[in-house]
Amino acid sequence: MTSVRPKLKPDVPKAITAWHTASGEVVWMTPKGDWTSNPDALGVFTGEVAEARLADARAAEGEVTDPYFMEVSETGEIRGRETLRETIRAQGPTTHPEFAKGEAL
Amino acid sequence: MYRYDEFDAQIVHDRVKQFRGQVARRLSGELKEDEFKPLRLQNGVYLQLHAYMLRVAIPYGQLSPRQLRRLAHVAREYDRGYGHFTTRQNIQFNWVALKDIPDVLETLAEVEMHAIQTSGNCIRNVTSDHFAGATADEVMDPRPWCEIIRQWSTFHPEFAYLPRKFKIAVTAAEHDRAAIRVHDIGLHIRRRGEAVGFEVHVGGGQGRTPHIAAKVHDFVPEAEILDYLEAIMRVYNRFGRRDNKYKARIKILVSETGAEEFKRLVDEEFAAQRPDEKVELPRAEIDRIHAYFAPPPLSGRPARSEVFERAKAADAAFASWAEVNLYPHKQSGHACVTVSLKPVGGIAGDATDTQMETVADLAERFGHGDIRVTHAQNLVMPHVALDDMYEVYRALEAAGLASANESLITDMIVCPGLDYCNLANARSIPVGQAIQREFASVEDQRDIGQLHLNISGCINACGHHHVGHIGVLGVDRKGEEYYQITFGGRADEKAAIGEIAGPALSAEDVPPALKRVVNRYRELRTDPSERFIDVYARTGLEPFKEALYAADQER
Numbered sequence: 001m002t003s004v005r006p007k008l009k010p011d012v013p014k015a016i017t018a019w020h021t022a023s024g025e026v027v028w029m030t031p032k033g034d035w036t037s038n039p040d041a042l043g044v045f046t047g048e049v050a051e052a053r054l055a056d057a058r059a060a061e062g063e064v065t066d067p068y069f070m071e072v073s074e075t076g077e078i079r080g081r082e083t084l085r086e087t088i089r090a091q092g093p094t095t096h097p098e099f100a101k102g103e104a105l
Numbered sequence: 106m107y108r109y110d111e112f113d114a115q116i117v118h119d120r121v122k123q124f125r126g127q128v129a130r131r132l133s134g135e136l137k138e139d140e141f142k143p144l145r146l147q148n149g150v151y152l153q154l155h156a157y158m159l160r161v162a163i164p165y166g167q168l169s170p171r172q173l174r175r176l177a178h179v180a181r182e183y184d185r186g187y188g189h190f191t192t193r194q195n196i197q198f199n200w201v202a203l204k205d206i207p208d209v210l211e212t213l214a215e216v217e218m219h220a221i222q223t224s225g226n227c228i229r230n231v232t233s234d235h236f237a238g239a240t241a242d243e244v245m246d247p248r249p250w251c252e253i254i255r256q257w258s259t260f261h262p263e264f265a266y267l268p269r270k271f272k273i274a275v276t277a278a279e280h281d282r283a284a285i286r287v288h289d290i291g292l293h294i295r296r297r298g299e300a301v302g303f304e305v306h307v308g309g310g311q312g313r314t315p316h317i318a319a320k321v322h323d324f325v326p327e328a329e330i331l332d333y334l335e336a337i338m339r340v341y342n343r344f345g346r347r348d349n350k351y352k353a354r355i356k357i358l359v360s361e362t363g364a365e366e367f368k369r370l371v372d373e374e375f376a377a378q379r380p381d382e383k384v385e386l387p388r389a390e391i392d393r394i395h396a397y398f399a400p401p402p403l404s405g406r407p408a409r410s411e412v413f414e415r416a417k418a419a420d421a422a423f424a425s426w427a428e429v430n431l432y433p434h435k436q437s438g439h440a441c442v443t444v445s446l447k448p449v450g451g452i453a454g455d456a457t458d459t460q461m462e463t464v465a466d467l468a469e470r471f472g473h474g475d476i477r478v479t480h481a482q483n484l485v486m487p488h489v490a491l492d493d494m495y496e497v498y499r500a501l502e503a504a505g506l507a508s509a510n511e512s513l514i515t516d517m518i519v520c521p522g523l524d525y526c527n528l529a530n531a532r533s534i535p536v537g538q539a540i541q542r543e544f545a546s547v548e549d550q551r552d553i554g555q556l557h558l559n560i561s562g563c564i565n566a567c568g569h570h571h572v573g574h575i576g577v578l579g580v581d582r583k584g585e586e587y588y589q590i591t592f593g594g595r596a597d598e599k600a601a602i603g604e605i606a607g608p609a610l611s612a613e614d615v616p617p618a619l620k621r622v623v624n625r626y627r628e629l630r631t632d633p634s635e636r637f638i639d640v641y642a643r644t645g646l647e648p649f650k651e652a653l654y655a656a657d658q659e660r
């Protein structure tokens with residue numbers, strides 16, 4: 001929310017992530033444009049498609065809160081400057097392995 | 106302890122009802138996050154890395170067993186079975202769902218608790234000495250004044266939109282356990298003959314630009330303290346910077362204006378208050394509030410307890426715990442018990458639902474129903490008879506709450522860091538655990554003696570690293586976690602900001618480097634009673650800096 005989010009160039013592959021409003025759970029946009037709490041199912045977007053998807057998500061901000069871009073590889077692995085933060089968001093606190101969610105990225 | 110009157114109860118219930126409506130409108134999409142955010146923050150609801158976080162106020166850190174049981178209930182039913190006690194003597198729940206928060210607040214309201222003013226640019230929870238009312242070194246119990254200030258500052262319309270958040274701490278003891286000099290306002294209650302008054306410190310704080318507060322008054326008589334506080338707040342409200350959030354705290358105003366000029370402005374404002382503006386604090390009202398904090402009926406007991414002495418002789422672990430975690434009580438035959446929330450390898454300040462219930466039960470059976478949260482993230486039972494101590498210890502031990510480490514190196518203050526916090530640069534908890542493991546031996550810790558080690562995951566300094574005897578600050582170096590070390594900070598009556606030793610270290614280098622530092626301290630001390638911080642005062646940074654980076658020279 002208040003953390004610095006790096007600006008990503010249009011051709012950098014990205015995922016769209018947010019929080020599920022009612023539960024607060026971390027979610028990612030799927031390739032189809034709905035939301036999943038499984039990081040293995042996230043969609044990878046680039047260029048204008050990515051911008052359009054993020055704009056849609058922001059306009060429809062009800063089900064989810066504060067959607068933003070995060071950097072991923074073409075196959076959806078987290079990478080870039082915020083790798084550690086986004087990995088912790090995806091997997092849960094490193095201090096509570098019992099709260100881990102989804103498959104390890 | 107203070108009990109709500111009908112107005113308090115009404116206000117809190119109305120607030121829950123109002124927030125329930127706001128949450129419903131957010132969930133229906135009627136409110137967007139930008140509109141909802143200020144509303145949720147006013148109710149202590151943050152959005153963190155993984156989920157919403159609810160911060161619940163614990164005024165001046167005092168809890169009844171009933172309240173602690175209710176917090177345990179919230180942890181079990183709405184969270185993941187635990188809560189996190191913070192350096193502001195509050196509790197945070199890390200996993201509550203937004204849809205459930207109105208119910209959580211309602212259940213808390215039933216036990217006179219709420220989340221009001223735990224966030225936002227207002228006067229936050231008033232904090233105090235966790236041994237208040239129990240130690241011999243205080244001139245009076247500071248809690249009645251904390252309560253009076255709490256009532257004055259709650260929903261004070263003039264101070265709801267300050268330039269930035271505002272924290273007040275109060276102590277009445279010579280030894281400052283409330284860190285008053287690193288608060289926006291720190292109050293030290295003093296007596297002059299029969300008269301009670303306040304020594305006033307303003308402009309302390311940590312974060313990006315740490316400052317030790319400046320003393321602006323030696324003795325404000327008790328009848329005038331709220332007017333004097335109001336004068337300070339007005340000067341801040343008027344001249345505090347709103348254009349730059351990094352310069353908006355009162356510490357910047359005091360340091361940029363100069364303490365003398367700031368004091369002059371406050372005095373001028375105080376003198377300009379019209380008689381009808383003055384907060385009337387009738388003696389009867391002061392007395393009424395004081396009556397809520399009447400000392401518990403502790404029966405006279407001999408200073409030496411045979412049961413206690415026999416148990417110590419028979420159980421070395423108990424003897425060790427008793428030596429470290431008990432603090433003298435003003436009433437003979439009693440002690441203040443620190444319940445450590447810092448087991449080696451655990452998470453500082455975390456307590457499970459069942460641990461909370463254990464402490465609630467023990468406080469009820471043996472502690473006159475009084476529980477405190479400390480700013481060092483532990484719990485305290487301030488009034489326990491020595492005769493009962495072994496039984497208390499055994500129950501704490503069975504619950505994993507009997508680490509014998511109060512004020513020792515493993516009793517560290519640790520902020521949530523990048524495992525939870527949206528603002529973090531690096532993780533705090535794992536590096537803290539690694540340091541704990543390096544110093545896990547109880548004998549070793551006791552030999553090292555008092556050593557406050559504080560860790561923050563970013564420069565906001567929630568983990569009080571600036572005032573740790575050793576401070577550890579997480580920094581982000583191109584996406585990698587590094588830790589900057591400071592030495593010589595302290596939060597007590599000789600408050601000081603730690604000095605930065607030099608370049609930051611990688612996570613794995615921190616524990617061995619600190620081991621070298623501690624070993625250097627042991628070589629330097631004249632005898633074991635000379636604490637780390639005393640040696641630092643005598644020698645300065647150099648020997649510790651040298652020890653910290655000694656491995657680099659070996660390479």
Ligand code: SF4
Binds near residue numbers: 521526564565567
């Ligand atoms: S110090 Fe920084 S990382 Fe730690 S809790 Fe505060 S804001 Fe978060």
